[in-house]
Amino acid sequence: MPLLVDVGIILAATVAIWKGSDWLEAASERLAAYYGLPDVVQGAIIVAVGSSFPELSTVVVAALGGSMPLGVGAIVGSAIFNVLVIPAVAGITTDGDVDSNRTLVYKEAQFYMLAVSVLLITFALAVIYYPATASLSGTVTRPLSAIPLALYGLYVFIQYQDTADHESDPDTAAGIDARRQWAFLLAGLAVILVAVENLVHSVGVIGRTFGLDEFLLGVTVLAAATSLPDTLVSVRAARDGNGVTSLANVLGSNTFDLLVAIPAGVLIAGAWTVDFAMAVPMFGVLTGATVLLFTALRTDLALSTPESYALLAAYLLFVAWVVAETAGLVGGILPN
Numbered sequence: 548m549p550l551l552v553d554v555g556i557i558l559a560a561t562v563a564i565w566k567g568s569d570w571l572e573a574a575s576e577r578l579a580a581y582y583g584l585p586d587v588v589q590g591a592i593i594v595a596v597g598s599s600f601p602e603l604s605t606v607v608v609a610a611l612g613g614s615m616p617l618g619v620g621a622i623v624g625s626a627i628f629n630v631l632v633i634p635a636v637a638g639i640t641t642d643g644d645v646d647s648n649r650t651l652v653y654k655e656a657q658f659y660m661l662a663v664s665v666l667l668i669t670f671a672l673a674v675i676y677y678p679a680t681a682s683l684s685g686t687v688t689r690p691l692s693a694i695p696l697a698l699y700g701l702y703v704f705i706q707y708q709d710t711a712d713h714e715s716d717p718d719t720a721a722g723i724d725a726r727r728q729w730a731f732l733l734a735g736l737a738v739i740l741v742a743v744e745n746l747v748h749s750v751g752v753i754g755r756t757f758g759l760d761e762f763l764l765g766v767t768v769l770a771a772a773t774s775l776p777d778t779l780v781s782v783r784a785a786r787d788g789n790g791v792t793s794l795a796n797v798l799g800s801n802t803f804d805l806l807v808a809i810p811a812g813v814l815i816a817g818a819w820t821v822d823f824a825m826a827v828p829m830f831g832v833l834t835g836a837t838v839l840l841f842t843a844l845r846t847d848l849a850l851s852t853p854e855s856y857a858l859l860a861a862y863l864l865f866v867a868w869v870v871a872e873t874a875g876l877v878g879g880i881l882p883n
Contacts, residue, residue, distance in 0.1 A: 550756065553749040560746035561772045564601050567738030568776030571597045574732035581723045598780050599800045599808065600736060601773035604743035606812035609765075614751060615819045618812050620765020621773055623829050626801045627766075628774045630836045631862035633797050634843075636778055637785035638855030645850040646790035652848065655798045656841050658702055662695070662802045663837070666809065667830050669694050674823045683823040692810035699806035746772060762825070766869060794844065832865060 575597035602625050609618030638645050669692070673685030746769070754764045777800050784793035813819050839861060843854040 550753065553752050556745050556749040557753075557768070557772070560742040560749070561775060563742035564739055564746070564772065565775050565779065567735040567742060568598060568601060569735070569779070570731045571600060571735030571739065572776065572780050574728040574735065577723050577728045578725065578732070581725050581728070597732070597735075598777045598796060599803045600739055601743055601776060602800075602804050603808045603811060604740055605747060605765075605769055605773055606808045607815060608744050608747045610812040610816040610819075612747065612751070613816075614747070614761055615812055615816055617747065617751060617754075617761040617765045617769065619809060619819070619821075620762035621769035622765075622804050622808050623833065624766030624770025625774045625777075626804055627833055627836050627865060628770050628862065629777055629797045629801050630833070630840050631858045631865070633774070633778050633781045634794060634840060634850055635855040635859035635862070637782045637793050638850045638852055639859070640782055641785045644790075644847075644852075645785045645793060645855075646788075647794055647844045647848045647850065648791055649848065651791055651794055651798070652841060652844050654705075655795060656837075656844075658705070659798045659802050660834070660837060662698065662702075662805045663830060663834060665698050666695050666805050667826065670821045670823055670826050673821055679820045681820075681822065684820055685823065687813050687819045687821055689814055689817065692813040695806040696810050699802070702802060702806070743773070763869065767866065790849070794850075836861060836865075 602622055605621045606615075606618035609615055609621070634645065669687065670685070672694075673687045673691055674683060675685065677686040677688060677691075679685055750764050750768055751761070753759070754761055777796060781793040781796050784790075784796065840858065843850055843858065846854070
C-alpha cells in the first residue's frame with residue numbers, strides 16, 4: 548500500500564510540475580515579448596530557464612537531502628532526453644519540417660558543446676586536485692563549481708549583446724500586463740518547488756525499497772518527469788511555426804542545466820564526489836546525441852520526420868542500454 552501511495556505521489560507531482568511550468572513558461576514568453584527580446588534569446592534564455600526550473604529544483608532538493616547522485620542523474624538524463632526526444636516529438640507531431648537557422652546550428656551548438664566540455668573538465672580537475680578514496684573519483688568543491696557558472700555568465704553576456712542589437716516590434720508588447728505575468732511566474736515557481744520536493748522523496752523511497760541505483764532513477768524516472776515541461780514548450784512552439792524557438796529552448800535548457808543546476812547543487816551540498824569512470828561515458832553519450840541532432844538540423848537547416856524518428860530510436864537504444872547494464876546483462880557506464 549505505501550508503494551502505491553508513492554507511485555501516486557510521483558504521478559501527481561508530475562502533473563503539478565507540468566501545470567506550474569505551464570504558468571511559468573507562458574509568463575516567460577509574454578514577458579520576453581513585453582521586453583522585446585529576439586526569438587533565439589527568448590528560447591535560449593527566458594523560456595529555457597523557466598522550463599529548466601524543475602531540473603534545478605530537483606538538484607537543489609536532492610542536495611539538501613544528501614542525494615546528489617539522484618539530482619545529477621536527473622540532469623544528465625534530462626540533457627540526453629532533451630537532445631533526442633524533444634526535437635523528435637516536435638518533428639513527429641508537426642506538419643512538415645521543424646525549421647532551424649544558421650545562428651541556432653552554429654552559435655548555440657558551439658556554445659552548448661563548450662558547456663559539455665567545461666563541465667567535464669571541471670570533473671577532471673576534481674579527480675586531479677581533490678582525489679577521493681575510490682579509483683578515478685574526485686570531489687567537486689565550491690570553487691570548482693564556479694568554473695561552469697562563470698561560463699554561463701559569458702553565455703548570458705553573449706545573448707545580451709544579441710538583444711542589444713535587436714530591434715523589436717512595439718506592437719508585440721500591446722495588451723500584456725507585466726505585473727500579472729510576474730505574478731504567474733512566481734506562482735509557477737512555488738508550485739514546481741513543492742511538486743519536485745515530493746517527487747524526489749517518493750522516487751528515493753521506491754529506489755530504496757527495490758535496491759535500485761540512485762543515478763539510474765535520476766537518468767530515467769526523474770529525467771522524464773522534469774523534462775515534460777520542456778517537451779510541451781518545444782512541441783507547442785514547433786506546431787505554431789516557431790521552429791527556432793522550439794529548438795533553442797532545447798539547447799538553452801541543456802546549457803542551463805549543465806552550467807547552473809549541477810553547480811547549484813554543489814554550492815548547497817558543499818562538495819560532491821564524482822565518479823569519473825561513470826561521468827566520461829555518460830558525457831560521451833550526451834556528445835554523441837548532440838552530434839546526431841546537429842547533423843540532422845544542418846541538413847537543409849530543418850528537422851524532417853524521418854530524422855525525428857531516428858532521434859527517438861537513438862534514445863530508446865540508450866534507455867535499453869542503461870537498463871540492461873543495471874540488470875547486469877552487459878558491462879557499461881553505471882557502477883555495480
